[in-house]
Amino acid sequence: MDINGRVWSEVTWNLVFTVIVIGFGSGFQHGYNTGVLNEIQNVTTTWIRNCEEPSSSIWENREVCDYTWMETTFIWAQIVSTFCLGGMMGRKYSLLFNNVFVLGGGALMFFSQWQQSYGMLIGGRFLIGIAAGIAAGITPMYLSEISPRSARGAIGTVYQLAITATILLSQILGLKSVMGTDELWPFLLAVTIIPGCVQLLSLPFCPDSPKHLYLDNDDSTRAKEALQWLRCRDNVSEDLQEYADEKDRETGLDETGQISTSDLLTKRKWRRPLIIAVMLMLAQQMSGINAIIFYSTDVFINAGLTQDTAQYATLGMGLANVLVTILSIAIVERFGRKTLLLAGLSGMLMCTAGLLMCLKLNQNADVDEQPSMVASLSVVMVVGFVAFFAIGPGPIPWFFVSELFTQRARPAANAVAVGVNWAANFLISWSFQPLSAWLGSNVFVMFAVLQVIFIVYIWRFVPETKDRTVLEILALFQ
Incomplete structure (x- = not known):
C-alpha cells in the first residue's frame, strides 16, 4: 500500500x-x-x-x-x-x-x-x-x-x-x-x-515537457512554471535538482548538442542501452502478438469455431487486452518493469504451447467430430496470450526506452527503437500468412523459440529501472 x-x-x-x-x-x-x-x-x-x-x-x-x-x-x-x-x-x-x-x-x-x-x-x-x-x-x-x-x-x-x-x-x-x-x-x-x-x-x-524546457531549451523559468502547474504545488525543487544533476553530467561528458543516431551506434556508452531498447521492441512485436491479433479470427476458425463465433471471440480478446493493460497501470510500480516483462513472456510461452496443442488436436480430429472442448481451450489460450502480453511486453517497452537515456540522447534512441518496432510489425504481418501456409500450426513453434530467447535476454541483461533516476540507471551500465 x-x-x-x-x-x-x-x-x-x-x-x-x-x-x-x-x-x-x-x-x-x-x-x-x-x-x-x-x-x-x-x-x-x-x-x-x-x-x-x-x-x-x-x-x-x-x-x-x-x-x-x-x-x-x-x-x-x-x-x-x-x-x-x-x-x-x-x-x-x-x-x-x-x-x-x-x-x-x-x-x-x-x-x-x-x-x-x-x-x-x-x-x-x-x-x-x-x-x-x-x-x-x-x-x-x-x-x-x-x-x-x-x-x-x-x-x-x-x-x-x-x-x-x-x-x-x-x-x-x-x-x-x-x-x-x-x-x-x-x-x-x-x-x-x-x-x-x-x-x-x-x-x-x-505545458510543454519541463525536462525539454530545462535541458534542451535552457529555460529554467518556464520549466519551473510547467512543473508547478503539473504538480499543483509551488515547491518543485526536487524535480529541478534532478534536471540540474542530469545537465551537469551531460556538460561533464561534453554532450552539448543532441545525440545523433550515429552517436548511439558508434559510442560504446550508448551501445548497450540501445541494444536493450531494440531487443525490448523486438520482444514486443516478434513474440507473436501481431500474428495473434491480425489473424485471430482465422486461428479460431482453424480451431473449430464458426465465422460468427470467431469474430466475437476476437472482440473478447480485444477487451481482455484493454482490461489487463489497466491492471498493468496499477501494478507496474509495485512489481517493477523486469518482473512484469519476464512474467508476461513466460505466460505467453505457456499459452503458445497450449494453442499449438489445440491446433494439432483439431487437425487430427475426424471431419464429423465437433471439437467443442478444443475450440473452447483455443479461445482460452489466445485470450490468455493477449492478457500476458498486456501485463508487461505490451506497455513497458514504450516507456522503458525513455528511462534508459539522457535528455539529449532520448529523441534519437526513441526514433531507432520505434523504427525497429514498426519494421518488425511489418515483417511479422507480411510473413505470417505464407509461413502459416508452409508450416501450418508449426509456425507457432517459431514464436515459442523467440519467446525463450527474449526471456533469457531480459533475465540476463535488462536492469530494473523502477523508481530510479536516469543517472542511477546509466550508472548500472558502468
Missing part, C-alpha cells in the same frame, strides 16, 4: 488532464488506424477494384492497389516519420503540428469514395501513417518527461492503454451491424479526425 499510495499522491488533476490529452489524443492514431482496415478489408478491396479512378494513368494495375498497398503505405510512413520532429520542435508543438497529417489524411480517406479515387484512399493512409509514426516516437517521451518518478511506469503505460482501447473501438465500429458497410466505411475511416480536433483544442492548455 505504501508504494501505491506514494504513486497516486503524486498524480494531480492537471497531470491527469495532460496525460489524457497526450496519451489518448495521440495513441488513437496509432491504435485505431492499425486495426480499422482489418474489419473492412473485403468492403474496401471490392470498392477499390470497381471504382473509376480519375488518375488512372498512375494507378493502372488495380490488382496491386488493394488492401496490401494500404497496409504497406501506412506502416512504411510510420517507419520514416519516427525520425521526424521530436528534437526540432519539442514535444508539445510536434504533436500539435502532427494533427495536420491527421486532418489531411482523414479528409482524403473520407472523400475518396465520393471522388471514386483509390489513390486518395492510399494517400490518406500514408498521411495517417506519418501521424501514427510521429505519435509513437514522441508521446512515450512526453509522458515520461512530465511524470513524477514514482508514477513514471504507470503513466507510461497509458500510451499502450490508448492503443489497445482504440483497436477494440475499431473492431466494434467495423462490425457490419455498425459501420462496416459499403455506405458507411468512409465515415469509419474519418472517425480518426475527431481526436485530432480534440487534441488541437485542448493541448494548448497543457
Whole structure:
C-alpha cells in the first residue's frame, strides 16, 4: 500500500488532464488506424477494384492497389516519420503540428469514395501513417518527461492503454451491424479526425515537457512554471535538482548538442542501452502478438469455431487486452518493469504451447467430430496470450526506452527503437500468412523459440529501472 499510495499522491488533476490529452489524443492514431482496415478489408478491396479512378494513368494495375498497398503505405510512413520532429520542435508543438497529417489524411480517406479515387484512399493512409509514426516516437517521451518518478511506469503505460482501447473501438465500429458497410466505411475511416480536433483544442492548455524546457531549451523559468502547474504545488525543487544533476553530467561528458543516431551506434556508452531498447521492441512485436491479433479470427476458425463465433471471440480478446493493460497501470510500480516483462513472456510461452496443442488436436480430429472442448481451450489460450502480453511486453517497452537515456540522447534512441518496432510489425504481418501456409500450426513453434530467447535476454541483461533516476540507471551500465 505504501508504494501505491506514494504513486497516486503524486498524480494531480492537471497531470491527469495532460496525460489524457497526450496519451489518448495521440495513441488513437496509432491504435485505431492499425486495426480499422482489418474489419473492412473485403468492403474496401471490392470498392477499390470497381471504382473509376480519375488518375488512372498512375494507378493502372488495380490488382496491386488493394488492401496490401494500404497496409504497406501506412506502416512504411510510420517507419520514416519516427525520425521526424521530436528534437526540432519539442514535444508539445510536434504533436500539435502532427494533427495536420491527421486532418489531411482523414479528409482524403473520407472523400475518396465520393471522388471514386483509390489513390486518395492510399494517400490518406500514408498521411495517417506519418501521424501514427510521429505519435509513437514522441508521446512515450512526453509522458515520461512530465511524470513524477514514482508514477513514471504507470503513466507510461497509458500510451499502450490508448492503443489497445482504440483497436477494440475499431473492431466494434467495423462490425457490419455498425459501420462496416459499403455506405458507411468512409465515415469509419474519418472517425480518426475527431481526436485530432480534440487534441488541437485542448493541448494548448497543457505545458510543454519541463525536462525539454530545462535541458534542451535552457529555460529554467518556464520549466519551473510547467512543473508547478503539473504538480499543483509551488515547491518543485526536487524535480529541478534532478534536471540540474542530469545537465551537469551531460556538460561533464561534453554532450552539448543532441545525440545523433550515429552517436548511439558508434559510442560504446550508448551501445548497450540501445541494444536493450531494440531487443525490448523486438520482444514486443516478434513474440507473436501481431500474428495473434491480425489473424485471430482465422486461428479460431482453424480451431473449430464458426465465422460468427470467431469474430466475437476476437472482440473478447480485444477487451481482455484493454482490461489487463489497466491492471498493468496499477501494478507496474509495485512489481517493477523486469518482473512484469519476464512474467508476461513466460505466460505467453505457456499459452503458445497450449494453442499449438489445440491446433494439432483439431487437425487430427475426424471431419464429423465437433471439437467443442478444443475450440473452447483455443479461445482460452489466445485470450490468455493477449492478457500476458498486456501485463508487461505490451506497455513497458514504450516507456522503458525513455528511462534508459539522457535528455539529449532520448529523441534519437526513441526514433531507432520505434523504427525497429514498426519494421518488425511489418515483417511479422507480411510473413505470417505464407509461413502459416508452409508450416501450418508449426509456425507457432517459431514464436515459442523467440519467446525463450527474449526471456533469457531480459533475465540476463535488462536492469530494473523502477523508481530510479536516469543517472542511477546509466550508472548500472558502468
